[in-house]
Amino acid sequence: xxxxxxxxxxxxxxxxxxxxxxxxxxxxxxxxxxxxxxxxxxxxxxxxxxxxxxxxxxxxxxxxxxxxxxxxxxxxxxxxxxxxxxxxxxxxxxxxxxxxxxxxxxxxxxxxxxxxxxxxxxxxxxxxxxxxxxxxxxxxxxxxxxxxxxxxxxxxxxxxxxxxxxxxxxxxxxxxxxxxxxxxxxxxxxxxxxxxxxxxxxxxxxxxxxxxxxxxxxxxxxxxxxxxxxxxxxxxxxxxxxxxxxxxxxxxxxxxxxxxxxxxxxxxxxxxxxxxxxxxxxxxxxxxxxxxxxxxxxxxxxxxxxxxxxxxxxxxxxxxxxxxxxxxxxxxxxxxxxxxxxxxxxxxxxxxxxxxxxxxxxxxxxxxxxxxx
Numbered sequence: 001x002x003x004x005x006x007x008x009x010x011x012x013x014x015x016x017x018x019x020x021x022x023x024x025x026x027x028x029x030x031x032x033x034x035x036x037x038x039x040x041x042x043x044x045x046x047x048x049x050x051x052x053x054x055x056x057x058x059x060x061x062x063x064x065x066x067x068x069x070x071x072x073x074x075x076x077x078x079x080x081x082x083x084x085x086x087x088x089x090x091x092x093x094x095x096x097x098x099x100x101x102x103x104x105x106x107x108x109x110x111x112x113x114x115x116x117x118x119x120x121x122x123x124x125x126x127x128x129x130x131x132x133x134x135x136x137x138x139x140x141x142x143x144x145x146x147x148x149x150x151x152x153x154x155x156x157x158x159x160x161x162x163x164x165x166x167x168x169x170x171x172x173x174x175x176x177x178x179x180x181x182x183x184x185x186x187x188x189x190x191x192x193x194x195x196x197x198x199x200x201x202x203x204x205x206x207x208x209x210x211x212x213x214x215x216x217x218x219x220x221x222x223x224x225x226x227x228x229x230x231x232x233x234x235x236x237x238x239x240x241x242x243x244x245x246x247x248x249x250x251x252x253x254x255x256x257x258x259x260x261x262x263x264x265x266x267x268x269x270x271x272x273x274x275x276x277x278x279x280x281x282x283x284x285x286x287x288x289x290x291x292x293x294x295x296x297x298x299x300x301x302x303x304x305x306x307x308x309x310x311x312x313x314x315x316x317x318x319x320x321x322x323x324x325x326x327x328x329x330x331x332x333x334x335x336x337x338x339x340x341x342x343x344x345x346x347x348x349x350x351x352x353x354x355x356x357x358x359x360x361x362x363x364x365x366x367x368x369x370x371x372x373x
Contacts, residue, residue: 021093027069036100039066040138044147047104047140050074055103057087059096060135067094082119084126084171091132099127101137108142112155120156125165134158223286227321230279236268244268248282250292253326260308262294264320289314292323 029042039058047054053075059067070090073082091099101123103116112120120137127134135158136151150156235247248271250262271282284290292315295308315323 019093021068021090033066036060036064036066036135039069040100040102043069043102044138044140044145047102048143048145050104051106053104053106055082055087055101057090058100058102059091059094060098060100062097064098064135067096082115084122087123088126088130088132092130096132098133098135100135102140103137104140104142106142108144108146110139110141110146110148112139112148112150117150117156120150122165122170124156124158125163125170128161128163129167129170224283225286225317225321226281226283227324228279228281229324231273234271234280246271248324250323251326253323259297260295262292262323264290264292264315266290284317284320286317288317290317290320291315292320 027042027046029038031038033039033042036058043056043058047056054071055073055075056069056071058069061067068090072086072090087101088099090096101120116137116139120134123134123137136149137156139148139150141147151158229248233249233251235249237245237247239245244267245265246268247263247265250264252259252261266282266284270284271280273280292313293310294313296311297306298309299307301307
């Protein structure tokens with residue numbers, strides 16, 4: 001947009017807009033709204049009065065005290081639109097610590113549909129990304145007073161902090177519409193679905209990046225084995241091309257075996273420090289193989305010094321785990337019966353021996369004789 005000044009020159013302006021929360025009609029309670037449970041009681045009574053599905057959000061502060069609520073959408077008798085950006089919008093503007101989801105089933109049946117579960121999982125994943133966790137999703141059963149908490153029922157995991165969906169999976173709406181009960185019939189359903197699609201378009205470069213992440217995620221879903229080992233067995237190094245690796249040695253199963261230990265190499269990012277104790281651990285594909293290097297004696301040189309040659313073997317990863325963790329089944333080494341004097345004992349013995357010799361060699365003083373009487 002442009003405007004002409006008094007001197008006849010044009011200036012162009014970019015308008016600033018302010019986004020604020022607008023207060024609606026409040027709900028009242030006879031008890032202080034100081035906990036999520038109190039807010040849920042008020043919202044359950046409110047939602048039970050609707051004759052169509054309504055989705056709402058209750059935003060909470062860091063002490064889990066309700067801040068406000070927002071009716072996100074109002075649908076038909078058996079369906080409601082669920083737009084992830086709209087669900088999170090009021091929480092972002094409220095600087096919320098977390099939020100609760102509520103929606104009603106006017107039929108009175110609180111059993112969650114497949115769409116209920118999917119939408120809840122998408123909200124949980126979106127909440128992880130925005131650092132506004134979804135703490136529960138409660139379904140209210142019309143006017144019969146029944147309700148169901150998806151958290152307490154265990155149907156959805158609200159505790160996993162790891163992000164397990166891509167942005168496209170969280171935001172994209174399929175052509176079948178995101179209806180809580182999959183209700184596609186009825187006037188206006190296609191128009192509402194088209195509106196959601198416009199709201200959640202994902203740029204091409206994001207789709208390409210997420211596709212790569214999805215491939216990596218699919219690889220991670222394969223069976224894996226976890227190998228645990230001590231920190232002293234791992235040695236980091238950098239390859240010639242600048243990549244970070246970790247060389248892990250495998251102690252010999254037999255303590256009497258004094259030959260050099262075998263070893264294998266993993267990418268440094270595959271090795272992690274144990275969160276709950278001492279040591280390190282690594283996850284590798286269960287059905288894959290790893291190259292294990294074992295020095296083997298091939299002879300002696302002219303000076304009689306042993307000559308070792310590295311022999312590389314492809315070892316199944318399940319077998320590798322057993323090799324590395326063989327210390328768990330290793331018999332304790334027999335204690336030596338012969339006493340070994342410590343350095344301090346030897347020093348003390350040497351001091352005593354020296355003192356005895358000095359005392360023996362020292363001439364004895366003659367006793368002074370008194371005057372003869």
